[in-house]
Amino acid sequence: MVVEGKVIVYGAGISGMIAAFNLAREGYEVVVRDREEGFGGSRVFNPSTHVTPLDLEATSEYIGIDISTAFHPMESIDLFLHDYRIPLPVAGSYAVERSSRPTSLDALLYRHCLEAGVSFEFGRPLRGEEVDSLSPNTIIACGLNPEAYDYLGVPYIHWYAWMARGESSKPNYAWNWLDESVTEYGYISFCNGIYFNLLFSYGKEVDALALERYQDFMSRVMDMEMDGWEYIQGAVPLAVPDNPRLFRKNLIMCGTISGAMDPFMGFGISGALVTGKVSALAVTNKAKAEEEFARFTRNFARVFQFKREVWYGLRPRVDLMEELARILGPQRSLSLIVEGIRRGRKSSAIPGFGPLGCH
Numbered sequence: 574m575v576v577e578g579k580v581i582v583y584g585a586g587i588s589g590m591i592a593a594f595n596l597a598r599e600g601y602e603v604v605v606r607d608r609e610e611g612f613g614g615s616r617v618f619n620p621s622t623h624v625t626p627l628d629l630e631a632t633s634e635y636i637g638i639d640i641s642t643a644f645h646p647m648e649s650i651d652l653f654l655h656d657y658r659i660p661l662p663v664a665g666s667y668a669v670e671r672s673s674r675p676t677s678l679d680a681l682l683y684r685h686c687l688e689a690g691v692s693f694e695f696g697r698p699l700r701g702e703e704v705d706s707l708s709p710n711t712i713i714a715c716g717l718n719p720e721a722y723d724y725l726g727v728p729y730i731h732w733y734a735w736m737a738r739g740e741s742s743k744p745n746y747a748w749n750w751l752d753e754s755v756t757e758y759g760y761i762s763f764c765n766g767i768y769f770n771l772l773f774s775y776g777k778e779v780d781a782l783a784l785e786r787y788q789d790f791m792s793r794v795m796d797m798e799m800d801g802w803e804y805i806q807g808a809v810p811l812a813v814p815d816n817p818r819l820f821r822k823n824l825i826m827c828g829t830i831s832g833a834m835d836p837f838m839g840f841g842i843s844g845a846l847v848t849g850k851v852s853a854l855a856v857t858n859k860a861k862a863e864e865e866f867a868r869f870t871r872n873f874a875r876v877f878q879f880k881r882e883v884w885y886g887l888r889p890r891v892d893l894m895e896e897l898a899r900i901l902g903p904q905r906s907l908s909l910i911v912e913g914i915r916r917g918r919k920s921s922a923i924p925g926f927g928p929l930g931c932h
């Protein structure tokens with residue numbers, strides 16, 4: 574089917590390329606513009622590895638692309654309360670590479686887009702002064718970029734992190750490290766021969782002392798030394814109940830900029846995948862797309878409230894959590910976590926994950 578019409582997508586990341594692919598397949602002329610000089614997302618995170626819970630089959634079906642070759646089942650994931658290790662369940666969790674390398678999710682989506690006839694204009698950023706004159710079917714998929722949030726009026730919070738990455742043959746493994754020195758966590762993930770390590774806080778700088786504590790943990794507990802730490806910062810849509818929005822300034826929001834991410838852990842990949850498809854639908858059927866977007870973000874406010882009212886009360890007391898976990902032992906601590914995840918999934922704010930999957 575060939576339809577009349579041209580659509581511009583800003584952002585050649587996960588969500589932008591899924592939107593572009595779906596529209597091109599329906600016969601639209603699609604041009605994707607990105608501020609970088611090639612696909613692979615922001616150069617700050619290229620290459621990087623991420624971990625996400627995902628209903629892989631249902632998500633592939635929903636977005637119309639089999640993404641299974643880019644997602645690698647996790648072999649193990651550990652939660653550390655300071656030094657105390659609790660192995661986590663891995664079922665339904667995957668590692669994925671973001672980069673311009675052939676093994677990345679980006680490369681897979683880029684190939685699909687080219688085959689579907691999508692054109693790309695690299696080195697072409699969205700500019701603040703053009704926002705008001707863009708056609709209403711323009712899709713904005715600029716990820717975690719504070720300038721784009723400013724142009725569109727998306728409320729956001731700054732994040733700060735120490736980042737290290739490099740090569741490693743360790744297979745699909747990740748840890749999550751909780752310590753009082755950061756508001757969120759230290760986490761590392763390994764896949765496709767590389768690792769990506771981040772010590773990360775929302776709304777608060779991460780000082781050199783926090784990095785020293787993290788490095789000390791890595792060397793004592795994991796027998797790992799990593800060099801080349803860089804201090805990075807960025808922005809993420811504020812986790813407030815009315816933030817997820819499909820339309821702003823009459824334009825279509827897609828991926829992280831739409832706010833469709835899990836407000837508890839910050840998982841953004843599953844939301845980027847499904848809202849890529851939803852934003853393509855918004856070009857052809859606005860009402861149906863609104864309905865789909867509301868369905869995928871239906872638990873956002875509840876999960877947000879849990880984080881603010883329960884988790885942030887507990888979070889500064891890692892010492893207490895550690896003490897309790899040591900008393901219970903890893904097995905019983907794990908059972909408590911599994912029960913928490915089981916209940917959490919019922920009201921999961923992660924699109925594409927949970928008993929309802931994508932449906």
Ligand SMILES: Cc1cc2nc3c(=O)[nH]c(=O)nc-3n(C[C@H](O)[C@H](O)[C@H](O)COP(=O)(O)OP(=O)(O)OC[C@H]3O[C@@H](n4cnc5c(N)ncnc54)[C@H](O)[C@@H]3O)c2cc1C
Pocket residue numbers: 583584585586587588589606607608609613614615616618622623624625697698699700714715716717718720721771807827828829830834839840841842843845
């Ligand atoms: C450090 C870090 C670690 C993360 N770890 C995880 C994780 O482990 N698990 C998880 O589920 N999620 C994680 N996330 C979140 C997840 O990566 C994002 O939510 C997801 O990649 C967003 O997809 P997207 O399509 O919205 O944007 P992206 O895939 O980031 O694509 C955005 C694209 O827009 C381009 N762009 C930016 N500004 C402009 C502009 N002005 N004009 C034109 N183009 C522009 C960029 O170059 C990029 O190509 C992490 C995010 C960060 C920053």
